[in-house]
Amino acid sequence: MTAPLLTIDHLSVAFRQNGVERRVVDDLSLRIAAGETLALVGESGSGKSVTALSVLRLLPSPPVVYPQGDIHFRGQSLLNADERTLRGIRGNQIAMIFQEPMVSLNPLHTLEKQLYEVLALHRGMRREAARAEMLTCLDRVGIRNAAARLNDYPHQLSGGERQRVMIAMALLTRPALLIADEPTTALDVSVQAQILALLDELKRELNMGLLFITHNLTLVRRIADNVAVMHQGRCVERNTSSALFSAPQHPYTQKLLAAEPDGDPVPLPADAPVLLEVRNLSVAFAIRKGLLRRTVGHHHALHTLSFTLRAGESLGLVGESGSGKSTTGLALLRLIQSGGEILFDGQPLHRMNRKQLLPVRRRIQVVFQDPNSSLNPRLDVQNIIAEGLRVHQPTLSAAAREAAVITALQEVGLDPDTRHRYPSEFSGGQRQRIAIARALILKPELIILDEPTSSLDRSVQAQILTLLKTLQARHGLTYVFISHDLQVVRSLCHQVVVLRQGEVVEQGPCDTIFASPGADYTRELLALR
Template sequence: MSLLTVKNLSIAFRQAGVERQVVDNLSLSLAAGETLALVGESGSGKSVTALSMMRLLPTPPVVYPQGEILFAGQDVLKADERTLRGLRGNRMAMIFQEPMVSLNPLHSIEKQLYEVLSLHRGMRAAAAKAEILSCLDRVGIRQPARRMGDFPHQLSGGERQRVMIAMALLTRPQLLIADEPTTALDVTVQAQILVLLKELKQEMNMGLLFITHNLNIVRQLADNVLVMRNGQGVERNTSRQLFSAPEHPYTRTLLDAEPEGSPDPVDSAAPPLLKVSNLSVAFSLKKGLMRRVVGAHQALKSLSFELRPGESLGLVGESGSGKSTTGLALLRLIEAKGEIWLGDRPLHQWDRRQMLPVRREMQVVFQDPNSALNPRLNVQQIIAEGLQVHQPELIAEQREALVIQAMQEVGLDAETRHRYPSEFSGGQRQRIAIARALILQPQLIVLDEPTSSLDRSVQKQILALLKKLQRDRQLAYIFISHDLRVVRSLCHQVVVLRQGEVVEQGDCETIFTAPKARYTQELIALA
């Protein structure tokens, strides 16, 4: 008997009396102990479909013109609120894509996980603590006893995602819906999570609905695959059959959209744009009501490198290894020791006032465009923000002309500049973030996981765009990523970090073809 059955489901958003269909006549089934992967581009309807399984979409504006969602024979679309509360968490659980939105910033990790066990399994604090420790250890949180008291902002993106996975697994559900649960995870932790999900699926005979744009994960984890496009299921097949002989042209397009190529050559005689020597970062550890300093956590130790115009340096390693910390330190957004030279300017000696004019030359594109773009501003206002700070003498017409130019350069329709971020796909929002950085004509851009939340076809487009911009403008990139295939496609140099220490460093192609450190070998083997 099927655990989950969806029959002819259609979902629409109704605004101002007009319905826009986002899921069209979709059918699927999932048995206990089975993994079904939903794949497709951003905007194909994957997440909307998943949220509908637990009736988490707001009504209105969402309407269900037709169809059924049957969980263990019960129609979810017709269930009352009391019935839904009994299903959610207890029998159906979900791992959401954006952990920073899902986790309460005011509560510690321990408190949030205990709340799950208290509400759904009636556990008391003493027993709950042991189970929380065990689960955090299983999902790959290092030193879980020490990290339980941390708040979400004290964790890396990958660590926050692991907490979300732990939160869902603690309820021991019959059906687990995982919406891009490994997006922010490095390959080693990703491998641990996939093994854990497989073990729990067998242990609890759990059905797993897995949404991802990473086809390598689908190949490893899924029994069956449903390919979605424009709200429709265009192909359903076993994982083995789909990868060996895809039937639909769109499926073949997805399978072919892997990162490829290599970066353009760099003029080795050009003087360095950025010189970094013995860069180190330490964070104070505080305890108690008075937040007394009781020690320090060394987040980065003695990193040195040089970067020329038109050159890319890749930073790779596990979540919490110091990659994002390095980027923030280079931008002088956190305190650090060591030397940072931008051309002949000693940034490590400069205060906040001296740094202000240099900010336009050093820009950043963050990992998650959803949280990096202000939802209350339209695209023109977002892209022009930096101009108002660094070029206040420009009049409105001049700013608008520069916004139009930046949008065209990143492949966006300038006619959409008066729309808001929510009206764009994930790939389009990332292009908006890149346009915001480019409009100030920077020399250096820190790219912090800029493609991790994008599906393969959009990721390929963004990589092609970054290469073109680098070639046209001789931009230097600090590229932070856990996707080694993307790093190999874009970067000239690579630094491998682990727990804040440099494990290996050098030419990208040399490290990928002949890695010396065992940890680097493990990362490449898992890629």
């Protein structure tokens, strides 16, 4: 029998604080063979990412300790290896796609510089040959006009485009083992299908092992040979993909498979007043070149979008990464310049200056796509969530602020006793719930939700959707919901706008669009659900 590529033997990982160990991975054993895809699934905080980071010894020590077990790659112990050995393995033989691309990409360097660094360090390529390799790889992961985008910086890309760059960066090294930690979280369904096909092609081409970490069970069914289900740090079930989906044995696995978004949007009162009216909203970004950074053209990210939202209504914005969804959200918040008109409760936001906008901002809140970038790592959760209260309700007492934070944490399903921890001590999904709590605490009238459930597993996603619906029914909240998850959009939204390359492809009532889409592109998106 062929020896496995990666072996995890009875691994336990703990965080040691004040002499006390808290185990986050407990007695885990896994095997991955060359050419095999093993999917690691489970709720946020179940130990999936900790396991992945342990393989490459990327967790800080202290506070992380390994009470028992070992990890072997091609017979070499990784937990007992010295730094020189690990440097030879990291990137060269084992590559990793991290969950949050904005944290992994250097904001001060262009894409070309960062991609070339990978090829120069790990494959010793010269710049001319490396450029051709970079363009080929960017094209394979779906970056349009790759030659022009090499000079872009990470902030000039959409969340999905940044994730595709991270995937390209990992694949450039042609590794023996690829660890993909939520690699398609920020990608729409069409690009997800493209990336899965690319990973499968490279797996066969390189006989590459793949550890695929995700909470998206639809993707697991498509790509995985075997599946390991984790719950509270332990592997509760492992089986072939077909056997696990057809006959799950563990109650927790059965719960995960049953947790799909369903239900209808909150009923909209017939007499609900108009809260938000958008007319011909357009956004163009200047293209600058040369030493003096002169403007030589414009990239039109959004063309003449118009819609009307009543109080208590939800609008879903769907489309490919880079189609203008997040750009629309930033324009509505007046965080970027735009053309057209934005009327909120009759007030022309497009004509207001920063001082005039301040009292309106309490009534309009946002949950950003990448919680690790939007949460201050130097503040604890208590101060992060209470920050808005200090700005908009400065006379509120410290005790009242703390009580409001506790209530907000309970509403999003987090233990209030964790409010004195820092963002780094939470999983990706837990950080997203903290971001949602920060928006909810000011009791706004309009919330712009930019992929708020993209980093959450299905069971927590269902909880957040239920929470959003409950709050909407109780307070008459209005949502602009940006997402590539069409099932979530259908469950929450009354209207939907389909965007592609900044253009409106189709818009109308959600039920009508889903039942009988008029555009080919919409039909393509629905077919890939």
